[in-house]
Every structure is written in C-alpha cells, then in structure tokens.
Amino acid sequence: MSIIRQNIMESAARYFSEHGYAATSIQEIADDCGIAKGSLYKFFQSKEDLFIAFHEAQQEALYTRVESIRADAALSLREVFILETECHFEFFLNNKFIMHDIKQLDASKGPIAPYFLQLRANLLKYSKEGLIRLLGEQFRPNIWDLVIMYNGIVREFIFLLLYENKPLNIKEIAVYIVDRVEEMAACIVQKKTQPLLSNTMMNHYMQCEKAGKSILIKEYRTSLLANLLSTTKELSITNFRKEELSDAITMLQEELAKESHKSVLVHALLDFVGKEHELKPIVRQLERYVCVKQA
Structure with missing residues (x-):
C-alpha cells in the first residue's frame, strides 16, 4: 500500500470515529492529509469507497488474527473459540464507529448497503466454522440455530459495552458465552431438537448476503x-x-x-x-x- 493511500485511510478512520460517516467530508480528509481533493479521488472514487476499503482492511486484520489462533496447536478447541470470541469483542470496541455507522446508516439504500450484508455474512461464516470446530460435526444439522443464538448473545453484550458503558471484562464475557453455547448444544442433543434454520435455507441466505443483496x-x-x-x-x-x-x-x-x-x-x-x-x-x-x- 502506498504511503498516501495509507495516510488517507488513517485520516478517514480518525474522522469517521470522531465525527461519524455522515458528518465527515472528503474535503476534510484531503485537507488532513495535505493533498488536493482530486488527488484523493485517484485512490478512492467516493467517500463510500473509502469507507468500505477501510472496513475491509479492518475485517481482514480480524480474520487474519482468528486464523492464527486456530493454527495454534498449543490451544484446546475450547480455548481457541474463547479467544475467537474475544477477538470479535475487541474488533468492535476498537472500531466503535462501525457499530454506530451500521446503526445510523440506512442499510437498505445506497452503495454501502451491499457491504453491510457482506459484513454480516462473513461474521456468520466464521462463527459457524468456529462452532463446528468446538462442538463437532454431529451438530451440523443444528449449527445455524446455534450460530444465530451465539451471535445474538455477543451482539447484546457489545451493545452493553458500547452504548451503556457497563464495566464488564471481555475475557469473562467470552468464557461465559462459550459456557452457555456448550450448554445449549448439550440440551439440543438431550432433547433431540429439530433445527429451525435448515442448511438449505441458510445456504441460500448466505449466498445472497455474500453477493450483497437482500433476499x-x-x-x-x-x-x-x-x-x-x-x-x-x-x-x-x-x-x-x-x-x-x-x-x-x-x-x-x-x-x-x-x-x-x-x-x-x-x-x-x-x-x-x-x-x-x-x-x-x-x-x-x-x-x-x-x-x-x-x-
């Protein structure tokens, strides 16, 4: 990555974080980088493109870290998934404006809408892979139910940390959530619960999300x-x-x-x-x- 492009992305991250996406202008970012607005457009055609490029870089960093955790042979499968859960918390806490942008922007309109759908698809994909690694292939028929429940719990704790400033410890939250997921999985086996979310339905859903279009x-x-x-x-x-x-x-x-x-x-x-x-x-x-x- 060129130095100018890197400077633009760092400036964009700072402005998006401090002022939000809507209140940030391309001119402000260009001025902050000491370049002409036209020079910035050589790297990014619009503010939306810059916004998406930055988020994609942040996502890539997150998933690179997750893959390194999964490759650590010294960790048990449970330890791996706890650390993966911590990574997701740290990602959103270190990039608080991502949650604010998702909450405030109208994700049903504009060029950013497909990005939000792809972001969700990627998060669900990694959650599914992590849960299968943790629980085993026997849970594949019910895996999507567990994925949605897991992500729902994670999301609510993130909201408590971001919007309510609750004094919670990320490590303790991660351990607690993994404990609850294992209990839910055990209950599914005990009760022989039929899945609500089938693989056929969710695979179609994921294809649409990855393609950046609503079902x-x-x-x-x-x-x-x-x-x-x-x-x-x-x-x-x-x-x-x-x-x-x-x-x-x-x-x-x-x-x-x-x-x-x-x-x-x-x-x-x-x-x-x-x-x-x-x-x-x-x-x-x-x-x-x-x-x-x-x-």
Missing part, C-alpha cells in the same frame, strides 16, 4: 417450500402419508406462485402439513411470509 420474499418462500419437500422425503412415515404431504406442498407452491393467492386455501394447506411434527418448524417460518408480496 426477496418470493425467493425465501421458494427455499422454504423446497425444504419442506426434501424433509418430507426423509420422514419415517408411510409412503401414502408422504404422497399426501407432497401433494399438499405442491399445491402450496402453485397457489403461492399466483399473483393473488387464496389465503384460506394457503392456511388450510399449511395447517395440514404442519400437523407433521418434523415439518412444523418450517411451516411456522413459512407462515410469516405467505401474505407478503414483495421484499
């Missing part, structure tokens, strides 16, 4: 219906019952594909399919989107 409601419904069909084929029930369920799901697909579907028919079919215990979690997810016509 369309229509695509999401299609993914859930495909998941219903594939799960039905694996059920330990009679072939006659499988045919009944498959016919009902096919009717659902056909009705939901219409521009104006019959709500009574759709809900009747969902109730019929949802009577099968293993299909009920997917049906519940589908119920949230049957009346939504666009993303």
Whole structure:
C-alpha cells in the first residue's frame, strides 16, 4: 500500500470515529492529509469507497488474527473459540464507529448497503466454522440455530459495552458465552431438537448476503417450500402419508406462485402439513411470509 493511500485511510478512520460517516467530508480528509481533493479521488472514487476499503482492511486484520489462533496447536478447541470470541469483542470496541455507522446508516439504500450484508455474512461464516470446530460435526444439522443464538448473545453484550458503558471484562464475557453455547448444544442433543434454520435455507441466505443483496420474499418462500419437500422425503412415515404431504406442498407452491393467492386455501394447506411434527418448524417460518408480496 502506498504511503498516501495509507495516510488517507488513517485520516478517514480518525474522522469517521470522531465525527461519524455522515458528518465527515472528503474535503476534510484531503485537507488532513495535505493533498488536493482530486488527488484523493485517484485512490478512492467516493467517500463510500473509502469507507468500505477501510472496513475491509479492518475485517481482514480480524480474520487474519482468528486464523492464527486456530493454527495454534498449543490451544484446546475450547480455548481457541474463547479467544475467537474475544477477538470479535475487541474488533468492535476498537472500531466503535462501525457499530454506530451500521446503526445510523440506512442499510437498505445506497452503495454501502451491499457491504453491510457482506459484513454480516462473513461474521456468520466464521462463527459457524468456529462452532463446528468446538462442538463437532454431529451438530451440523443444528449449527445455524446455534450460530444465530451465539451471535445474538455477543451482539447484546457489545451493545452493553458500547452504548451503556457497563464495566464488564471481555475475557469473562467470552468464557461465559462459550459456557452457555456448550450448554445449549448439550440440551439440543438431550432433547433431540429439530433445527429451525435448515442448511438449505441458510445456504441460500448466505449466498445472497455474500453477493450483497437482500433476499426477496418470493425467493425465501421458494427455499422454504423446497425444504419442506426434501424433509418430507426423509420422514419415517408411510409412503401414502408422504404422497399426501407432497401433494399438499405442491399445491402450496402453485397457489403461492399466483399473483393473488387464496389465503384460506394457503392456511388450510399449511395447517395440514404442519400437523407433521418434523415439518412444523418450517411451516411456522413459512407462515410469516405467505401474505407478503414483495421484499
């Protein structure tokens, strides 16, 4: 990286941190670096490009550190995941403005929106890999449920540290969270809990996030219906019952594909399919989107 580019990114980090993204101008950063505004545009075409470049550099540093932790043979798998969790806390605490930017910017509009989606996808990807390493391959069917619960807990503690200034110790928080995750995983095994978030659904979600685009409601419904069909084929029930369920799901697909579907028919079919215990979690997810016509 050239010295000028490095100076621009360091200046941008300082201005974004002190004043926020919206209140920072390209002219201020150029003046701070002692260069003309036109010279800055030789490196970054817009403030959005500069913002994204800086965040990507910070992310790269985070994931490089995580990979080095995972490569340390002297650490147990539990110690590795505790340190990974600490890294995520330190990343957001050292870059507080990232959380403020995500909270304040309208992530549904503008060129920065795809970046926020990709950031989330990367965080979920590393969480999934870390949890599988910690818990083992036997948890892969339920891994996305655990990923979302883990990230939800981490996010709430980050908010407490950033916005409420609670006197909490990062190391203690990380150990506490990993303890809770292991307990949840053990409970899933004990109760033989069926996953809410299937690999099929979440893989589609991750593909959209990595591509920097929101999932369309229509695509999401299609993914859930495909998941219903594939799960039905694996059920330990009679072939006659499988045919009944498959016919009902096919009717659902056909009705939901219409521009104006019959709500009574759709809900009747969902109730019929949802009577099968293993299909009920997917049906519940589908119920949230049957009346939504666009993303």
